[in-house]
Structures are given as C-alpha cells and as structure tokens.
Amino acid sequence: xxxxKNKIVDSFLIIFFAVCFxxxxxxxxxxxxxxxxxxxxxxxxxxxxxxxxTSQSPLVIGILGPNPFGNHLEELIAGESVEKHxxxxxxxxxxxxxxxxxxxxxxxxxxxxxxxxIEKLKGKNILTVSDVDQFSKLGGMIRLYTxxxxxxxxxxxxxxxxxxxxxxxxxxxxxxxxxxxx
Amino acid sequence: MKLFITIIRLHHSWHFxxxxxxxxxxxxxxxxxxxLLCQSIVGYAQEDSLLSAANLKKLSLQDLMNMEVTxxxxxxxxxxxxxxxxxxxxxxxxxxxxxxxxxxALKLVANLQVAQVNSSQWAISARGxxxxxxxxxxxxxxxxxxxxxxxxxxxxxxxxxLLEDVERIxxxxxxxxxxxxxxAVNGVINIITKKAGETQGLLVxxxxxxxxxxxxxxxxxxxxxxxxxxxxxxxxxxxxxLVDTTGALANDQWAMGLGGFRFxxxxxxxxxxxxxxxxxxxxxNPNGAxxxxxxxxNNALTSWNHKISDNxxxxxxxxYDHTWRDFxxxxxxxxxxxxxxxxxxxxxxxxxxxTYGLGFRQMNHKVTNLELFGFFPANKTLYLYNGFLQYxxxxxxxxxxxxxxxxxxxxxxxxxxxxxxxRLTFTPTKKQTIWGAVSRAVxxxxxxxxxxxxxxxxxxxxxxxxxTFRSETVIAYELGWRFQPAKKFTSSLSTxxxxxxxxxxxxxxPSPSNYPIVLGNGVKGETYGVxxxxxxxxxxxxxxxxxxxxxKKELVVKPTSKDxxxxxxxxxxxxxxxxxxxxxxxPGNFQFGTVMRYVDALPKPKVPSYMGLDLRLxxxxxxxxELSVVGQNLLYDRHREFIASSRIREIERSIxxxxxxxx
Numbered sequence: 001x002x003x004x005k006n007k008i009v010d011s012f013l014i015i016f017f018a019v020c021f022x023x024x025x026x027x028x029x030x031x032x033x034x035x036x037x038x039x040x041x042x043x044x045x046x047x048x049x050x051x052x053x054t055s056q057s058p059l060v061i062g063i064l065g066p067n068p069f070g071n072h073l074e075e076l077i078a079g080e081s082v083e084k085h086x087x088x089x090x091x092x093x094x095x096x097x098x099x100x101x102x103x104x105x106x107x108x109x110x111x112x113x114x115x116x117x118i119e120k121l122k123g124k125n126i127l128t129v130s131d132v133d134q135f136s137k138l139g140g141m142i143r144l145y146t147x148x149x150x151x152x153x154x155x156x157x158x159x160x161x162x163x164x165x166x167x168x169x170x171x172x173x174x175x176x177x178x179x180x181x182x
Numbered sequence: 183m184k185l186f187i188t189i190i191r192l193h194h195s196w197h198f199x200x201x202x203x204x205x206x207x208x209x210x211x212x213x214x215x216x217x218l219l220c221q222s223i224v225g226y227a228q229e230d231s232l233l234s235a236a237n238l239k240k241l242s243l244q245d246l247m248n249m250e251v252t253x254x255x256x257x258x259x260x261x262x263x264x265x266x267x268x269x270x271x272x273x274x275x276x277x278x279x280x281x282x283x284x285x286x287a288l289k290l291v292a293n294l295q296v297a298q299v300n301s302s303q304w305a306i307s308a309r310g311x312x313x314x315x316x317x318x319x320x321x322x323x324x325x326x327x328x329x330x331x332x333x334x335x336x337x338x339x340x341x342x343x344l345l346e347d348v349e350r351i352x353x354x355x356x357x358x359x360x361x362x363x364x365x366a367v368n369g370v371i372n373i374i375t376k377k378a379g380e381t382q383g384l385l386v387x388x389x390x391x392x393x394x395x396x397x398x399x400x401x402x403x404x405x406x407x408x409x410x411x412x413x414x415x416x417x418x419x420x421x422x423x424l425v426d427t428t429g430a431l432a433n434d435q436w437a438m439g440l441g442g443f444r445f446x447x448x449x450x451x452x453x454x455x456x457x458x459x460x461x462x463x464x465x466x467n468p469n470g471a472x473x474x475x476x477x478x479x480n481n482a483l484t485s486w487n488h489k490i491s492d493n494x495x496x497x498x499x500x501x502y503d504h505t506w507r508d509f510x511x512x513x514x515x516x517x518x519x520x521x522x523x524x525x526x527x528x529x530x531x532x533x534x535x536x537t538y539g540l541g542f543r544q545m546n547h548k549v550t551n552l553e554l555f556g557f558f559p560a561n562k563t564l565y566l567y568n569g570f571l572q573y574x575x576x577x578x579x580x581x582x583x584x585x586x587x588x589x590x591x592x593x594x595x596x597x598x599x600x601x602x603x604x605r606l607t608f609t610p611t612k613k614q615t616i617w618g619a620v621s622r623a624v625x626x627x628x629x630x631x632x633x634x635x636x637x638x639x640x641x642x643x644x645x646x647x648x649x650t651f652r653s654e655t656v657i658a659y660e661l662g663w664r665f666q667p668a669k670k671f672t673s674s675l676s677t678x679x680x681x682x683x684x685x686x687x688x689x690x691x692p693s694p695s696n697y698p699i700v701l702g703n704g705v706k707g708e709t710y711g712v713x714x715x716x717x718x719x720x721x722x723x724x725x726x727x728x729x730x731x732x733x734k735k736e737l738v739v740k741p742t743s744k745d746x747x748x749x750x751x752x753x754x755x756x757x758x759x760x761x762x763x764x765x766x767x768x769p770g771n772f773q774f775g776t777v778m779r780y781v782d783a784l785p786k787p788k789v790p791s792y793m794g795l796d797l798r799l800x801x802x803x804x805x806x807x808e809l810s811v812v813g814q815n816l817l818y819d820r821h822r823e824f825i826a827s828s829r830i831r832e833i834e835r836s837i838x839x840x841x842x843x844x845x
Contacts, residue, residue, distance in 0.1 A: 030491060032238065033249055035238075036241065037243075037246055040242075044243070072235065076239055078235070080239075133451060146492075150248060150249065151247060152247065153247075170243075171243065174243055174247060
C-alpha cells in the first residue's frame, strides 16, 4: 500500500507541475500588448533637444523594477529606430541607477516608493509609464489600465509639461487626461 | 528555446503516461491529459502568430486599444451556473422568510427535499433518496466540507451559521454541477458567508417565541487597516421540543451555541486572503433521553484567492475541522479533518479554458464502541486524494460552449474512482440558454457500510458491514433551459434522468436464522424528474420567487440480491413539491414576507402531504432598530414531515418576536 501511495503522489505532482507550467504561459498576452504600446509611444512623443547627445544616439526604453515583459520588448524594437535614433532597452533595479533614459516603464507597486521614485526622476525629461493603480494621480505621466478587457491610456498632462515632453495630439485624442492629486 | 521546452514537456508527459497506464481507473483521465497537452501545443502556436512581434509592430494605437487582453469571452457567471440546475437564495430571501436555523433556510430552495424529523434532526437531500442518513449530497460552508465519514451524511444539529451574515446559499442539483467533491452524487449545497468587510459595525439581536424560547446574537465587525477587515460573533438559541402524535411535548429540546471570527485581507487588486475560525457547542436530544447528547466542534480555514486576469485565477485553501459527539449512551465519535485544496483556471488560448484542481484530505476518526455496537477498527485514518481536470471551449461567436472534464479520487475503501462529465451549452439568443450534460458520479463507502457491526450478544452478530461494499454509482443525463423574457423575470427548467447502480441493500445472512445481516450493493434503478425555478419582480417593491419539483423513482432489487428493504434504499421522497416566496416592501418601512410550501405525501412510511405557510412582518424603526414578528407552520395545529423511527414527532404552529439592532 505505501508503494501505491507514492505512485499516486508522484502522478499528482507530475500533473501539477505540467499544468502549472502551461498556466505560466498565459498571463504573457497582456504584457505583449503593453510592450506594443510602449513601442508606439516612441512615435507620438517628443523629447527636449538635450535628451539626446547626438542626432543618432539611442532612444532608450527602460524598465524599473521586476521585468513583466520577458524578452518581448527586445523582440519588438529589434532593428527599429525613431527619427534616426535606434531603439534600445535597459533594465534598472533601483531609481538611482536610472540615467540616460527616454521612456521608463515603472513596475513598482508600493505607493511610498512610487512617490519617491517619481520625485527623484524630475528634471531628467523621462516619460514615465506604468500600469500600477493610481500612477497618474500620483504624478506619473502615462498609465495603462485595463477596462472591459482592453487596454486604455490615462495621461497626466501637467507632469509631461513639467518635463518639457510634448505629447502628440494623435495620442492625446485616444487618452483620458487626468491631474495629479494634491 | 520554445522547442526545447516543448520537448521537455512531451518527455515529462510520456513518462507520466507510462506510469499511470498501469492504473485501470486512470485510462479516461489520462486520455484527457493527452488531449490537453496536445491542445496546449496547438493553442500555443496559434497564440504565437497573433501576438508575434512582427504582427504587433504593425498595429496602430487604435488597433492596440481594441485588442482583448485576456480572452474572447467575458464570463460574468461561473461556468457551472450556466449549464447546471442551480438555485440560489440570497441574504434578503433568508431574512424576509423568518427562518431560524440553517436547515430551515434550506426549505426555501425548491430543488431540495427538506423534512424536519424532530427538534434537532432533519432529512435533507436533492433528487431523492432522502432520510436522516441521506448520503448523496455534498454540503460546504465557505468551502469546508461538513460531513461525517460515519455514514457519509451531515449531522444537521451541529451545522449552523449566523444567518444574518450569510451572503447566499447555492444549491446545485445533479452531479456534474460541481467541479469536485466526494459524494456530490445528487447535488451540492454551498453556504457562503459574507466577507468581513460587508459585516461591519455592531449587530445585536434577540428573539423569543413558543418554538424558540430564546435566541440571541452579537456580532462586531471592524477594520484593522484599509484593506484588512474582521468580524467576531457569537450566537445561541434554545429550541422547544416538538410534540408526539398525541400532542404532548416530546422532550427533545435542543440548545446550541456558536461563535467565531473571520479576517479578510485584500492584499492587492488581485489577491485576497481569508481566515476564519468557528467553535460550536450543541445539546440535541432527539431521543428524548434524560440527558441530551453533546456535540462540540471547532474549525479553522484559510484561503488565498489570486486573480491572474479576467479569465484566470487560482485558489489555495487549507482547513482543519474537529468535531466530537457523545451520543448519550456512551458511544462517542471524534473526528479530525485536515484538508488542502488547490484550484486553478487559466486560458490555453483564446476561447479555450482549463480548470484543474488537486486536493488531499485526511480524516482521523475515533469511536468509543459499545459492547454490542460499534465500528471496527475503532480508530481509523481515512485518506482521500482528489483531482479534477476540465476543458472548456467556446465556439460559433460565443453561442456554443463545450465542456469535458473528470474528477479522479482515491479513497481507502474502493481506491480509484473516476467521475467524467460532458456538457454542452447553447445560447441562441441573449435571453435563452439550453444546456445538456451527461455525468457519472459515485458515492464512496462510509464506515457504516464497511465497518459497522451490531451484535445481539457477544457471539451472535446481527448486522455486519462488509469490506467488499462497493461505491454506489450514477450516470446522470440532464437537459435544461434558462429563459429570461424580461429584465425582471427569469425562469429555469431542468430535467434529469439518473441511472443508479450498486445502491445499498440489506442482505439477509445464511438460513435458518438469516443473521447476520450484511450490507450489500444489491439495488439499482432509475430516477427522473423536473425542476422549475422562477423569479419575478412585478414592481420594485414586490419580489416573487418560487419553484416546482417533480421526482419519480423506479428502483429494483438486482437478481443476485435478497434486499430486505425491497429496493427502498431507506429513502422516502415526495413526488411533487412546490414553493412560492413573496417579499413586499410597504410604506412606513414595513416589510411583509410570505413563504408558501407544498410537499406531496411520502410513500413509505406514509406521511401525508402538507402545506407550510410562514408569515413575517417587520418594521424598521430607524437605521438602527428593526422589530419583527414571524408566524410559522400556520395552517395546522401540528403536522409531521418525516418518520425516521417509531418516535414520530410533529411540528406545532408557532410564533416568535425578534428585535435586531444595527449600530
């Protein structure tokens, strides 16, 4: 009997792990779509002239915090450039590391850390994007949120103006405009 | 990289198949897993092309904003609600009816057979086979199974909840309607209490009446942080005895106290964690003995629900349950249950969903045997391993849904049992759904079937359980129709045809004495019926709900059996049942509730048909105070609902008054 019990436990463990593995594949879809949004933003946003050291220096998309995109961002931008600036992905684990970056996807959930991060990034002319709850109301620039199973855009125009970032009217038309909570 | 992973997956699954092919009972489920894995490879490939970098790059912002993040279909209703015979009563239905206890509340559900046997005992079942030891129903309170392995049934005299804090009670009749659970042969009752965040503030209530000479509850709910809420409660009641056939009090009073707490933590937008614990103490006296039985219990349950996306989530649940019962004649039962369950639902590809679960339950069961009556061995540990897998696909513009799945269980008596089911749901218009299902379910042996012995004297056995007792089986064919012709009118019609085999029989022993009697599996047969449920709101101050149930049983003794019960399986069921509940909100903050219930005669032992009428009038003085008066069983001085033994008990007309304060 003990032998049988072991076999049963084994089979259950195998099913369990096999299926867990399969399930991990699925939450990927959401981030593939969000990666495509980040890619699109590079075409609808203008940075101040001093953000680029030369006319052909890379346009950097950075990810701050744990990376939810896998390697999908790298796949999307491979070989692409915007107005002669080639696209480049960088991964940052702390806010202090962030430098020479044009779009930063912030994957930090804790409100306090988020606020201090947004504060620290001021003056660097970085377009901040996130899908964390309340992001734009806390001073972040673009928030991607899911409504009715589709991705929508929320833009905090005051925050973008403070950093001299110009958002194309084509993007503004499709977004909801919000203000920072005082 | 992907190819490598796919190869490893195939390698693992091949080894898996080699192992499990040795087990007979696993053939069906292994073929499902094979199908599943193949499907996942195909599905994965499909998903890939749609969301490839090359494709996504080409899409405009507008296109991207039109892409569904998780799936093609949104499913606000749970899968099993659409294609099964489910009936639900809400907190409001329970309150406006004036019912006093959980078993009484179950009378409000038209697809259940509910009969009060005496002051503290009920016979409750679905789709027939009702008796005090009814064993074909699975009952869950917030996910915790409440049943005794003694006879695979429920001791209703210890199951209670603070009714004010019940969110809803779902009753699914039929086997395939549940994703899992042992003994859910004829149905599942799911009692769901409100989250702590919804029961905030102080609640104090007290009631007094001739059938209930005392009831009081107190509950307090608060918040520790913005996202952690809790409640603490205590409640107790005394029920008067019922009367015997001459109208004299039968001395079967019942008193019970119950208390506990619950914490709910909304850890994130996607996570919530719940912890609850309850303790109970009950003094039922069904036999009218000089001192009542004692039944006490305590339990603790924790669960973690995580939402991955709109169509994928998982749940982990762990609970511990300890019950102790002294039957008053020195026979005692002590049961400790440890249970861990995992459930996960996710999308394989657009329109394809997989749900699976794994669970393990250990029950340490100890009895104190009497000299001539007992379970052998006195102490037994039962292990139950259980898993299920279900695949769901939507086709033809979301009009058609196909589900196939199987439960697999391993129990100590009959080893592997598999319970496959197949369902098809067709939604031709937004207002109509037609569904059909074929399912197989089993009722596993309980200790009473296998290890129960009664002796006349130490050398003469009277009744012997048999370790060759097999699981009872049913194959259920169901067809249903759900129709919502108007926003305020819903109707649901379910029909079923159940084919049973290996039902419990009582076989005589060898001649000349014909003792010892042995329990066997000598009965088979069919049952069929119809369940209709309606809900209608004629005006916004008047709510009506009701139902009708028809049941016919045709059971026969198998040729190899000499069943002394002549295929009755000790069950006693009415052919027709009818219920109407009305709630009217009157001006001046009055509410008037009516419950009218008709139950057809029971065949054997004969119980005449009866009509129940309960009325409740409530007045909300202000936000804090509510006064109510409830009259129950108003049509007869006294009436009987079920006969379980020579002690026939009848329920008298009764009235009680209640004060409820919400601070």
